Amino acid sequence: MEEKVHDCIFCRIIAGEIPAEIVYEDDTVVAFRDLYPVAPTHVLIVPRFHTETILDLAKTEDVDDTMARVMFAVSRIAKSEGIAENGFRFIANTGRDGGQTIFHTHFHLIGGAPLGEALLPPGSIKAPDDHPLSQVPSKGNDPVKPIVLPDPPGIAHL
Ligand code: AMP
Ligand code: ZN
Numbered sequence: 001m002e003e004k005v006h007d008c009i010f011c012r013i014i015a016g017e018i019p020a021e022i023v024y025e026d027d028t029v030v031a032f033r034d035l036y037p038v039a040p041t042h043v044l045i046v047p048r049f050h051t052e053t054i055l056d057l058a059k060t061e062d063v064d065d066t067m068a069r070v071m072f073a074v075s076r077i078a079k080s081e082g083i084a085e086n087g088f089r090f091i092a093n094t095g096r097d098g099g100q101t102i103f104h105t106h107f108h109l110i111g112g113a114p115l116g117e118a119l120l121p122p123g124s125i126k127a128p129d130d131h132p133l134s135q136v137p138s139k140g141n142d143p144v145k146p147i148v149l150p151d152p153p154g155i156a157h158l
Contacts, residue, residue, distance in 0.1 A: 024043075
């Protein structure tokens, strides 16, 4: 499998060709501070092996070990950053609609301040006209009815 993609900025950080403030690393993942932090703690947890998105990572034979290492890194970094007790947000922007800008799989660990309950400011998303979200009048923080999604195949109700 290909180890490093030359024009990939995160492969180059992992290879030590571009500087970054590394806060944790092991054989499988490297974690460094985001260059444009959105909160007091903003760390990117990046598998060393290059895949473009979490969907591509999911197709590799190493996905189980990689995600176990990612979760271990989350735990270690949350403790070392002092945000384990108060909490944080852990997200993977994926693809165009997910707002992914760097196509080397990575996870954001964001915290150190209250982030609020909403993922995005109310009204900041334009849903397709036939989507239930478009039927909800936008009145600040009014609760939005949850959208009921069908179960994925293979998930049984216990
Ligand atoms: P995403 O939008 O999920 O693809 O996130 C990419 C993140 O990488 C953004 O939050 C950027 O601020 C961050 N970023 C871009 N270049 C660098 C860099 N050289 N070092 C650290 N973080 C970076
Ligand atoms: Zn890469």
